[in-house]
Every structure is written in structure tokens, then in C-alpha cells.
Amino acid sequence: MTLSVSVRQAVGPQDAARRDTKGLRDGFVIEDLFRPGEVKLTYSHLDRMIVGGVVPTTNTLVVDSVPETGTERFLDRREVAIVNIGAAGTVSVGGKDYALGFQEALYVGMGGGALGFASGDPAAPALFYFLSAPAHRVCPTVHITREMAKKVVLGSAEESNARTINQYVHPDVCESCQLLVGLTMFEPGSVWNTMPAHVHDRRMEVYLYFGMQEATRIFHFMGEPGETRHVVLKNHQAVLSPGWSIHSGAGTGRYAFIWAMAGDNMSFTDMDKVPMDALL
Ligand SMILES: O=C[C@H](O)[C@@H](O)CC(=O)C(=O)O
């Protein structure tokens, strides 16, 4: 089977607070996204976000019909954003090809048609990170280059969190219905993301950590501010964040991450900052 879908039901805060490590990981961590020759999708019931990895090798991989959506074609009532975190590859949308280099993205609007994924070199495949949310109108397909991203510089070396948030799918860069997607990169030696932490009950969020050495680990903090837990993540693992949960991590070495959100509004700055005193 080249396309597989696993479903994650929503987990509430009281349930999450009682879970052990395995229970937390089963609910929130996506461990195995990028398998050569496969499309691996996770259908989350958090705002119905679909999170996946597509790694074409010798053959083109196609995403066109996914039974879990209950629609004839995958994009009939959905939009998708694809970010390439591997070697050069091509995404075709309804027959039109878009060459996507490292850290380039493609937004495809509702009704875009079949998606085809190919790698330039099967021995050094593209790694397509795939994010899809329900959509209500057609927005144009946009190839988003690294230069097009809107850059927000945050943090400081003293706080170990000097970083740049590159906003890719964002109202100032590329129109979408629900999806907000970007890529956060760090200055050398800075390892903390999103601290002070925040929540946004209006939107879910998912982080994909990448660009890490084999031995590097992320300690990702989640949970209600007064009831925090951590999960330990390796390179290329993702973690789902419900609206009630903080989402902040520290790496034992260099990393980058892709954040993506879907939900009730498109306002990136609509966050409820969590005072440090509220964290327990
Ligand atoms: O709601 C927005 C998200 O949590 C991220 O954009 C935060 C982030 O990239 C960072 O602070 O490093």
C-alpha cells in the first residue's frame, strides 16, 4: 500500500493530564512520517488537519482519492500546503508541474485536482511535508520560495531563542482558507522555540521538527499551562497541539521546525501569552 491514513481522535485536557508517556505519544506524536515510496497521512480530528509525508523514489506518488474525506477527490473540499524538506522534487497539480527545491512550498487551493509527487533523483528523494485543512472557496495555487516568505525576527542569544519565523502560507504572502504555515530557523546556539509560551484555543497547531543530527533530541512541552508534560522527539517527528495546549520546545542541538495551524481565524498574532508564573 503506497498511501496509508491513520486517524487521531481529539484528546481533551483532563484525559491528557492522566496519560503516561506512551499514552501521550499515541495521542499527539507522529513518529513515522517519511517512508521511501509511500504517502503516509495522519487524519487528526483537531480541526480535521491532515498531516503527512510523501517520499517518491522511482515512481510518481499520487494523492487523489482518500476515503477518509468522504469526497470523490481529495481536494474537492480541502486545501493543501506542501513543503519540501529534502532534495529537489516536483509536485504536479491537475497536470501542471511545479519544481520544489529545499524549503520551498506549494499552496494548492480547493478543487486543484490530482496531486503527483516525484523526486529528481530516487537515490536522494524529495521529502514532501503535507498539510491539509477543510476549505470553503478556491484560492490560487502559489509556489512559495524562501525569498517570498515574510520574516519575523524574534528572541535573543541571551535567552537562547534568537530565531526567524518565515511565514509561508500567511495572508500577506499567499491566500488560503484556513491554513497558516511557516518555518522557524534558529541562530547557532539558540535552542528554545516559543518561550514564553502561548495557547490559541481558536486554532490547532502542529510542529514538524527537522534539520537535526541523529542524536539530537527535542524536549517538546505541551499541556495546559498549569499541567505541563513533555514528549521527546527525534528528527522528522511531528507533534499535534490542541487549542488548550502550550507548544514549545528546546533542542539538545541544532534544529528547525515547520509550524502549521488551522481553525477559526487567520490572524497569526491571535495568541494568548502564558505568563511564566502560570507555568507549572
Ligand atoms: O502560533 C504560532 C506558533 O506557535 C509558532 O509560529 C511559534 C514559533 O515559530 C516560534 O515562536 O518559534
Ligand SMILES: [Zn+2]
Ligand atoms: Zn502557536
